[in-house]
Amino acid sequence: MTTMFNLESLTQYEAYLHEEDRSPNTIQKYCHDISVFLVFSNTQELSKPLVLSFKEHLLSRYAPASVNSMLAAVNGFLTWLGVPQYKVKPLKIQRDIFSKPEKELTQREYQRLIATAEQRQNRKLALLIQTICSTGIRVSELQHITVSATHTGRTTVMCKGKTRTIFLPKELCRMLKRYCNEQEISSGCIFRSKSDKPLDRSNIWRMMKNLCKKANVSPDKVFPHNLRHLFARTYYKIEKDISRLADILGHSSINTTRMYTIETGRKHARQMDKMQLAYWIP
Structure with a gap:
């Protein structure tokens, strides 16, 4: 047929x-x-x-x-x-158990991005980066960070047919409130373009790429989804609760969440060095 x-x-x-x-x-x-x-x-x-x-x-x-x-x-x-x-079968791909160091955004680099944005008097970008990284939201969900969300400390988003609640840290709410007062934003979405529309993915991507050059951070590490990964690694390092992390990130499968928490392998290498099972023979 x-x-x-x-x-x-x-x-x-x-x-x-x-x-x-x-x-x-x-x-x-x-x-x-x-x-x-x-x-x-x-x-x-x-x-x-x-x-x-x-x-x-x-x-x-x-x-x-x-x-x-x-x-x-x-x-x-x-x-x-x-x-x-x-239909054809997909390729069989062995899951990486370690992330690539050249792709992993560190907390120091993250802090440098924020500091550089502030130094360049771009508070919107500094807060945008912190909002994504401190909540773990997807960039497409940023439009749900509204003025009212800064007062309740939470917002509800719908993605892929599922609804979930996103919590905003108290310090983030405090900074966003101050920013809204400065920009005279009284309601609705906080992160807007000059035309008063929610910032889209391309706007955010371009802003971050321009910033990474000034902050001396590899462009390969600076994109919205990598901030979500940094959130996941930091949360898991503290809580060690993969199921709750999956709920926070909005994942249907824990296997997806595990991909967010893989490390570069540096810790494993240090532990193996401490074992001292390789001897130098003169």
Whole structure:
């Protein structure tokens, strides 16, 4: 059995994803990945060999994790089309038990970013960084940090069809209140653009990348999600409670949370050195 698919079917699938109440970011990602597959197919009839060929094409251009992410989008589309037999298996990827030191943002670097933002009189950015890192929220959830949230010490967000409460530390609330008074922000979202709209992902990304150069912190370490990772590592180091951390981060699976708490391996290396089981033989 062969099946044709085109832009019209992709448009219909996008409408289906909206009906399923998928998040805008998820829909955008899926449609992008399926569009890549559509271009690759070049009007060929849809078949299992074509999908396998697409998988090989991705392997030559993307990292394994990205390949699996794109295949997941295409597999979902194939199921919706009624041809699940054309789906392909994802790559088997061994989970890293240690993080890469060159990617891990340290607390000292985090503090340097904040200090540099303050020195450059960019209090909005200094507070934005602290808000993400001290609460563990996703950058897409930043719009829920409102004036009223600074008074209650909490806010409610909905992400991926789930609702959860985010708590704001008392010191963060105090700083945000003062900032709102200075900027005459009396209600609504705190972190806004010049057009008075909530800052979007691209705005925040650009602001952070510009800051890291001034703070002498590697650009590879400075992005919103890495602040969320720093929150997770710091929380777990103190509490050692992976289940509660998963609830705070809004993860459905503890396995996802474990990826946030992996270390670089420096501690393991130091412990092995202390064992002194390797001897120098003259």
